[in-house]
Amino acid sequence: MDPHLLRTYVTVARLASFSEAARELGYTQSAVSQHIAALENDLGLPLLGRRPVVPTPAGERLLEHAGSLLLRLDAARADLARFAAAPRETLTLAAAPLALHPRTLAALPASGVTLRTLPRDEVPAAVATGAADLGLVDGLAAPSDPLRLPDVAPLTAARVAEEPLAVVLPAGHPLAGRTGLRLADLVDARWLDAPDAGFPLDRLRAAHGGPAGHGFRTALRHEGTDIRTLGALAAAGHGLTLLPVSLATAIAGAVAVPLSAPRLVHRTELLHTGSQPGGSAAELVRRLHT
Numbered sequence: 001m002d003p004h005l006l007r008t009y010v011t012v013a014r015l016a017s018f019s020e021a022a023r024e025l026g027y028t029q030s031a032v033s034q035h036i037a038a039l040e041n042d043l044g045l046p047l048l049g050r051r052p053v054v055p056t057p058a059g060e061r062l063l064e065h066a067g068s069l070l071l072r073l074d075a076a077r078a079d080l081a082r083f084a085a086a087p088r089e090t091l092t093l094a095a096a097p098l099a100l101h102p103r104t105l106a107a108l109p110a111s112g113v114t115l116r117t118l119p120r121d122e123v124p125a126a127v128a129t130g131a132a133d134l135g136l137v138d139g140l141a142a143p144s145d146p147l148r149l150p151d152v153a154p155l156t157a158a159r160v161a162e163e164p165l166a167v168v169l170p171a172g173h174p175l176a177g178r179t180g181l182r183l184a185d186l187v188d189a190r191w192l193d194a195p196d197a198g199f200p201l202d203r204l205r206a207a208h209g210g211p212a213g214h215g216f217r218t219a220l221r222h223e224g225t226d227i228r229t230l231g232a233l234a235a236a237g238h239g240l241t242l243l244p245v246s247l248a249t250a251i252a253g254a255v256a257v258p259l260s261a262p263r264l265v266h267r268t269e270l271l272h273t274g275s276q277p278g279g280s281a282a283e284l285v286r287r288l289h290t
Contacts, residue, residue, distance in 0.1 A: 173255065
């Protein structure tokens with residue numbers, strides 16, 4: 001399967017237009033049509049309807065494979081390019097919002113750093129494809145357990161920090177006086193759904209271990225990476241949220257009640273490629289590992 005043809009197909013399917021895909025890719029519309037026809041001929045299946053331009057059932061299935069296939073190819077190209085590249089004194093760090101706690105911020109070099117805050121699921125791909133030199137990811141884990149990361153490329157992950165968790169409640173909430181809370185106590189509560197700034201609700205459901213899709217209803221959805229907004233929404237009573245204790249206790253107008261069960265921590269890990277980082281990247285790795 002020619003990756004150039006596959007990339008054209010993904011673009012056409014995403015834009016639902018041959019002409020728009022041609023404009024984005026810098027091809028003629030005729031060339032885009034030829035790419036799609038060649039891919040369909042290779043696979044022996046129609047992949048796109050023409051009016052309207054929508055994937056066929058086979059095309060939908062191909063899209064499920066295409067993203068990871070193209071990402072792997074981009075990651076391989078970037079990984080090999082590093083062998084010929086000289087160590088850079090500037091550093092691009094991709095980080096999930098909750099991974100930017102005081103220790104990681106204090107470790108950053110005084111200059112020459114570009115910090116990109118991304119949704120946590122995008123950080124590994126940024127490192128793998130060379131869009132970032134290093135990555136900081138976070139998530140829920142049992143104490144001392146590594147995070148489960150997507151298999152986008154050969155990446156090295158190292159523990160940076162672990163911290164207890166707390167449920168953030170409005171000051172007047174009936175449970176605000178508790179000394180600890182279990183997720184089982186909060187299955188029927190209404191939560192803030194903030195997958196990029198906080199923890200996705202499906203991960204809370206998985207940690208609770210109840211029936212699939214059960215509980216942890218969404219009160220309000222926050223689309224963004226701003227943790228301050230997430231905390232303010234919880235303090236204003238728009239829904240509960242779970243945060244590392246150091247952040248939860250600093251939210252004005254809210255109460256942070258420690259999570260007592262299940263036994264989970266907020267874990268932060270540093271990601272880099274298998275090759276040894278150089279320059280500013282090597283210095284940051286050293287600081288975070290000491």
